[in-house]
Structure formats: structure tokens, C-alpha cells
Amino acid sequence: MKTTIFSQISIDGKLTMGAGNSSKELFSLFSSQDIEFIHLFRGNVQGIMVGKNTILTDNPFLTNRYEANKNPIRIIPTTTLDIPLDSNVLSDQGKTIIVTTEKGRDEEKMRLIREKGKECLICGEDTVDFVELERQLEEDYGITSLMVEGGGFLNWHIFNQDIVDEIILMQLPIIIGGSSNITLVDGDGYQELCFAKKFKVVEVQPKDNYTLMRYKKVI
Secondary structure, eight states: OEEEEEEEEOTTOBSSSSTTOOTHHHHTTSOHHHHHHHHHHHTTOSEEEOOHHHHHHHOOOOOOTTSTTOOOEEEEEOTTOOOOTTOHHHHSSSOEEEEEOSTTOOHHHHHHHHHTTOEEEEOOSSSOOHHHHHHHHHHHHOOOEEEEOOOHHHHHHHHHTTOOOEEEEEEOSOOOOOTTSOBSSOSSOOSSGGGSOOEEEEEEEEOSSOEEEEEEEOO
16 A cells, blocks of 8 residues: 655644644645645545544545546544534445444444444554554555645654655745644654655655655655
8 A cells, every 4th residue: 555644744844833723724825736735636546544633623424526436435543432413424425434442442433333323343452553544445445546735743653653654744934833733743753764764756846836846755
């Protein structure tokens, strides 16, 4: 499976205007063509993944607004299954897979999610096992391309489990700052350079409102 981190960030790598804030404010700096670029990319992948916090703060639909019937399957990992049942990803007709852990197993909540026509997977003991999840998504759902629009915590886990093949960044020419603000990758981090995940630059393209940057994993 090809896994792509796709994100909109500031020069200093921030994803929002403050801890707990929605990322939607940053999107006001993009043109309609910029937004279309994001949605058309969604139309070219089979799965799209965001974390629970994105559902709580942004409540997105995660659909492709520009091409009918080209919506990826939505995958939402959550350690404790504490996702609101009225979330947009659970309320429309699109296909959604909620992924949780043995620790977060809640049979009643899973039943209610399935009654909405969505699916639930258990994948991992205390935290989501993304390597195993990708295996199941590919074998059971035919997903071979995954777009991750995660927050810093989700991104940390998939980098740490070494499943990211490509990074695409739309970098806005602004500085946000804030030591508690969400960055592209949060989590525990690495204290030794030998453990850092290495990528190579394959494209840097200045646009009117942002700089498009693409990186590929060093093999």
C-alpha cells in the first residue's frame, strides 16, 4: 500500500491557529483552485485517514466535492472509540471504517456504529497497530493507496510505525508559533538522529498562495 501524508502547514510547521482549534481557518488563505487540488487528490486514492481529534474539531465529510462518485473510503482510528455518533462521517451515505483497539472495545458503541451502515475494526491492544491495519485494508477492502490528513499525533504514530511512503505539503507563507500548538508531527519524537525518519526532496513548486513540496521515503 502507498501511504501519503497530505497536509497544509505554516512555515513553522503548524497545522492550526492554536491547540484545540480547527484547521479550517488556514484554508481561508487558499484559493478555490487550491482547494480543488486537495479534493482531486482525494479522488485519486482509495482511502483517506484522519484522527479522532480532527473529527472532534473540524467534523469533516472527507469527500471529493469536485468529482461525483470518486470518494475514498474514510478510515478513522481511535484508541478508545470516543467518536460522536452524529459526526458527519457517520451520518452520510459514504463508506466509513472506524478502527479501535482491544482496550477501547465497546460492543454497544460498535453496534450503534454498524447500525448506521459503517464498519468497525479491532486492530491492536492498547494502541492502533497501523501495520496490521494497512494489511487488513489492502486484503479485505482492496485499498492500495491511502491519504492521511492527520494531526500531529496520528502522523507521529504512522511515521513511528514506518508506513509513510510520501509527504505532500502545501506550505503557507505565514508564521504561527506557539509551543503547545499542533505541528505536522507531535508524539514522543526521537532524541537520536539515527532514529529519525529520512525522506528525499522530489519537488518544490512555488504557487500563488503556498509552496508545494513533495518528499519520498529514503529506502
